[in-house]
Amino acid sequence: MEKEQKRVQDSIARADEKARLLAEQVQKEKEAAELAAAEKAKKEAKEAERNALQTRLHQLGNVYFQFNSSYLTTEDKELLDKLVNIMEEKSNLNIKVTAHTDSRGTEKYNQWLSERRAQRTIDYVVSKGISKNRILYEAFGETQLVNECADGVYCTEEKHSKNRRSEFLIIEF
Numbered sequence: 001m002e003k004e005q006k007r008v009q010d011s012i013a014r015a016d017e018k019a020r021l022l023a024e025q026v027q028k029e030k031e032a033a034e035l036a037a038a039e040k041a042k043k044e045a046k047e048a049e050r051n052a053l054q055t056r057l058h059q060l061g062n063v064y065f066q067f068n069s070s071y072l073t074t075e076d077k078e079l080l081d082k083l084v085n086i087m088e089e090k091s092n093l094n095i096k097v098t099a100h101t102d103s104r105g106t107e108k109y110n111q112w113l114s115e116r117r118a119q120r121t122i123d124y125v126v127s128k129g130i131s132k133n134r135i136l137y138e139a140f141g142e143t144q145l146v147n148e149c150a151d152g153v154y155c156t157e158e159k160h161s162k163n164r165r166s167e168f169l170i171i172e173f
Contacts, residue, residue, distance in 0.1 A: 111141035
């Protein structure tokens with residue numbers, strides 16, 4: 001009888017230990033699931049904030065340049081002042097300026113002109129107190145036209161003007 005009681009007590013002890021281990025495992029899985037859910041929510045919130053910020057940048061519009069020019073107009077400077085305000089508000093925002101030309105002129109000249117446009121855009125933003133380390137640029141010349149106005153295609157001045165632009169993209173946020 002004593003052996004039987006010992007066997008029953010050992011069996012109960014093993015069952016209690018298994019129940020305790022199972023409860024620990026369930027608790028760890030619950031904590032892991034909660035952590036994963038929190039991380040997912042954080043990532044989704046960050047992505048939503050990034051999308052909202054990119055929308056704000058798109059709503060600013062682009063800097064549009066005059067034919068054969070890299071100079072900023074008063075209107076361009078006002079747009080860039082708004083960009084500076086956003087960058088001051090979001091101190092962790094880093095952007096890329098992409099600069100473009102229309103298709104008129106040689107490919108080599110247009111590449112050079114788009115680089116000047118990018119540099120003038122950046123120089124203005126930096127002159128307003130934004131660190132140059134927060135802005136990258138890429139000059140595309142005439143390689144990324146937004147319409148059909150390629151070499152040899154007749155287009156109005158209005159259509160050509162849509163291609164002479166600097167655009168803003170979020171790099172890091």
